[in-house]
Amino acid sequence: MSEFNERSKRQIALLAGDDLEGVSAEEARRSIEACPKCRGHWTRVRGCLDLMERAGKEDPEPADGASLWPALEARLSRPVVLRAERFNGWVPALSMAAACVALMIAGQLETLPPQDSLDGGFPVGGSAAASMVSLARNPVEIPEHSDRPSAEERTPDPFLDQQAVRGLLFPYEDPVRVSPFGYDPR
Amino acid sequence: MAAIMGREQVRTTRVVPPVAGVSDARLVELARRGDSEAFGDLVLRYERRLIRVILRFVHDQEAARDLAQEAFLRAYQRLDQFDPSRRFGPWLFRIGVNLTLDHLRRRKRRGRWALFTDIGKDTPPDPQIADPRRSIDLGQEVRAVLDELPEKYRSVLVLRDLENFSTSEIAAILDRKEATIRWRLAEARNRFEELWSRRQNGATTALISTRDADVDDSE
Numbered sequence: 559m560s561e562f563n564e565r566s567k568r569q570i571a572l573l574a575g576d577d578l579e580g581v582s583a584e585e586a587r588r589s590i591e592a593c594p595k596c597r598g599h600w601t602r603v604r605g606c607l608d609l610m611e612r613a614g615k616e617d618p619e620p621a622d623g624a625s626l627w628p629a630l631e632a633r634l635s636r637p638v639v640l641r642a643e644r645f646n647g648w649v650p651a652l653s654m655a656a657a658c659v660a661l662m663i664a665g666q667l668e669t670l671p672p673q674d675s676l677d678g679g680f681p682v683g684g685s686a687a688a689s690m691v692s693l694a695r696n697p698v699e700i701p702e703h704s705d706r707p708s709a710e711e712r713t714p715d716p717f718l719d720q721q722a723v724r725g726l727l728f729p730y731e732d733p734v735r736v737s738p739f740g741y742d743p744r
Numbered sequence: 745m746a747a748i749m750g751r752e753q754v755r756t757t758r759v760v761p762p763v764a765g766v767s768d769a770r771l772v773e774l775a776r777r778g779d780s781e782a783f784g785d786l787v788l789r790y791e792r793r794l795i796r797v798i799l800r801f802v803h804d805q806e807a808a809r810d811l812a813q814e815a816f817l818r819a820y821q822r823l824d825q826f827d828p829s830r831r832f833g834p835w836l837f838r839i840g841v842n843l844t845l846d847h848l849r850r851r852k853r854r855g856r857w858a859l860f861t862d863i864g865k866d867t868p869p870d871p872q873i874a875d876p877r878r879s880i881d882l883g884q885e886v887r888a889v890l891d892e893l894p895e896k897y898r899s900v901l902v903l904r905d906l907e908n909f910s911t912s913e914i915a916a917i918l919d920r921k922e923a924t925i926r927w928r929l930a931e932a933r934n935r936f937e938e939l940w941s942r943r944q945n946g947a948t949t950a951l952i953s954t955r956d957a958d959v960d961d962s963e
Contacts, residue, residue, distance in 0.1 A: 568930035571937075575904065577911060577929060599937075606937045607905060613886035614906040620795040621805050626813050627787045633817055634780050 562595035570596055574603040768832040776823045783823075787816050790833065794840050800902045801844045803887065811847060815840035834916035841903075841917055845895060889939045897932035904929055 569586040572578040578586055589596045766785070774782035791812060798815075799808040819826075819836050826835055890898050899918060903909045911929065915922040 567934055568927070571930040571933040572926060574933065575929070577904075577926065602941065603933055603937050606933065606940055609882070609940070610886055610901075610905045610936075613883045614800075616881065616883040617800065617906070618803075618805070620792055620799060620808065623809070625788060626791050626795075626809065626816060627784050630787060630813055630816055630820075631780065631784060633813075634783070634820055 561589075562593055562599065566593075566596055567599060570600045571603050574600055575607055769828060772823065772826060772828065772832055775820070776826075780820075783820055786832065786836075790836055791816070794837065797837060797903070797907055798840055798844050800906055801841075801848060801899075807847070811843050812840060815843050818843070831916070834913055837909075837917045838919060841899065845899065848895075885943070889936060889943060892939050893932060893935055897928055897935060900925055900928045901932040901936060905933075 566586070566589050569578060569582055570590065573583055573586040573590075590600045591597070768786065768789070771782045771786050775786065794815060795808050795812045798811045799805065802808055802811065815836065818839050822839075826832070890901065893901065900914060903914045903917065904911065909917065911925050912922050914929075915925045918925065920928075
């Protein structure tokens, strides 16, 4: 290493402060002897270190005041509030924010018009949720048809009733059809 | 063992220097068991050095004392996190240096804000009063150059070349590998040299132009 480059500059800077040892130090010494630029750099860095040493001596020493301990001792005697005991305001704030976002989304869905449906009348996406919301609020009356038995004649079908309730809750899973206009017990 | 013997005589003022025979590790162990007096011995052992190191960065006695006190307080509160297989000194200095650098960053941000809010408050220089820049001493010159260095280089340079910590100690204080510290140290010294030379050349140029102006005026 007898040329002046970034590597030699770094090595010379370390050597100037006695922070280089072994082979690297020998290498840096040789380059200082052989290369005038390296020698110049070494002289300048060495000068800066002397300068800092002198300036360091001029810097004010800590004032001969009282020890920190008495004041510190008083502070140590106060009960320390552990991290876990501190009130964490983020949890309720984030919960509230999440609830607000959920309400906003529900409101948006309610205002959406019914969208395209899959499988001939099975609503998807926002329309499904919207129809569920409107269904819950305004129960649709199923018109009585002449070919259907009247309410008195009809045999109660608990399975069908359960399906209807389930259809309200899980529209994608249930075989009970739900159209944008309400419940269709086909 | 200051923490064990002769406590009653020491309690009144607590400015008695710590007993040298007891190791830091032993005092830490006692402090962790709740003996705050053992921690007091550690404070007495390290406070002056810690204040001096912080003072190198903040140049303000009161601020340095406050930061040192805060560093000791945090060290006490985090004693359970201290690895007893390591040395207490670098761990304490790490807390102190980190607090100091945070303090400087906050001050810098406030300074930037003040730059926009305090416009017009400076009074124009009085020609009757000599330019104070001519009387700036060496320490201030060096400090001005150090302040121009990025924080990661300045910290290493201050700790190594002003405070004489070894590179391994600095690695422990700054929580970096020793190779990284050596690389930064070399870079810091080279940058300091470059800035210093530029500053000196600038000062020389300014001095020559001032002399030329004086000659023109006399003619």
